[in-house]
Amino acid sequence: MRIFLSEWRKLRRPTLFLGSMGAVIAVTALIVSLLFLLIDSDTGNAERGMRITREILALSSGITIGFSNSSGLLGLVALCVFAAQTAQEYSYGTLRNLLVREPRRLRLLIGKYLSMSIFALISVIISAITSVALAFALSGTAKVETAAWRTADARVELLETFINVLISTIGYGTIGMILGLILRSPISSISIGVGWLLVVESIVSIAWSPSADWMPGSLLGVVAAGGSPLGVSESLSYTEALIRVSALLLVAAVASGLTFRRRDVAS
């Protein structure tokens, strides 16, 4: 609890907290706005030129589409925060202060992780509120029926999507934290993480499509969408994706955690 609260003191500073939450609101608003305002566009209104029609949006699951589509960018925000908060302990030299006050290194790491996960939870809540509010606000302009959004089914869909997006966001954050531990530099961790997820995974998937079923970014996309989104083999179920990405992240997290536990803190 001490470690959690200590980390939270750093996370709640206005520039970081308000800046990150502002980015979450902006990203969510952009994606939901494009979804509704480009509904009649020939170039599509969702990721990779995909078209989400009025009929699909009017379903009980329609209320969650904008929120779910925001998950990738929400994940990138989480990756940046987790990576920066972890790696800057090395770049500022503050890690030695922390380890003198809490020498049980794995405990320190877990406390930091939990604190950052709460930060991710708040960002997902804010994204959910923003997307739902904006969906209702733009439904009139886009001429989308909202009757099904007020049903119990819609609430269940929203809860499921919330959980999936949360898992995905924390997954992206975990990747950021692992990179921060390994690379010990905020800039390197963020640039390599974002570069991998946005560029390298896409190139590798285009060159050899089955690889998408094993790429952490693609797998987290499947989890966030509650099933296979575009570009990922349709045979890959939500459960398979969740198991695969959990296994990948668990192995990487254990390896980096053990390295952190043993590694000399020499600067």
Next chain:
Amino acid sequence: MSAISVAGLTKRYGELIAVNGATFEVPLGTICGFVGPNGSGKTTTIRMLLSLIEPTSGSGQILDESISHPERYLSKVGAMIEGPAFYPALSGAENLKVLATLGGYSHDRVPELIDLVGLSGRGGDKYKTYSLGMKQRLGIAAALLPNPKLLILDEPTNGLDPAGIQEIRDLLSKLAKDGVTVFVSSHLLSEIEMISEYLVMLRKGEVIFFGKTIDLLHRSRPIIVARPESTSDLVKLKNLVDSVGHPAVIDGDLLRVDAGEDWSAELNKLAFENNILLRQLTPVRPNLEETFFEMTEER
């Protein structure tokens, strides 16, 4: 019981031996200086004591607890190592609260410590706006957070002006009087000599002295400094002194004679008999800096 006790402590990085079989003890309630040239292994030793790096071999105890169980003693240890390190975007007070929360210490100590180290009125300012001296003071405040029984400070006076150095010296002396053991490394040997009752000296990773500072100073041979009225007599005086078996060196307009205080009268007589008038004749015991250079051969 010793505050610090290490035996055969060694840290090896591949072929490089940063610390080689360090063995020393620091008694409780004393101020102990930790000196050595750059790269002699001081910071590596401190890192091992604080469990930041793992020794290759050897053992150590801090406040009667093994250094392999840092969780048992670090709550009673305050430390500042390799200069102050804090979060630039947080204020000085907020930085201390981060560490106080982590260590489970009362936040009431934060304003108290900020006043103690002379940062009154600046605790609410962001750390990135602090001068080097202010950062150093905040580092000392952070080290004092746990109300430590042992304080380990690595170059605490870096960046401080003379008044600041004196304040820190007084603070450390006061802490020692209150029973806190202070283990302090510094390049300011005159400061160390003034405040340290005990001393650990390192050279090339090896401990070349540990014990009372006064014992080290008494170990060095005293010299006699003579200044002839006329500098043209310097060489003549040197030859005279050399001829009676006391090696001497000319240093500017002075002659430094390798001899004890009791030979001063003889030297005065020798000079007088050879028509050399002396303007100065002073027996000198080498200070810590001279002893340090002599022992570490780093002049």
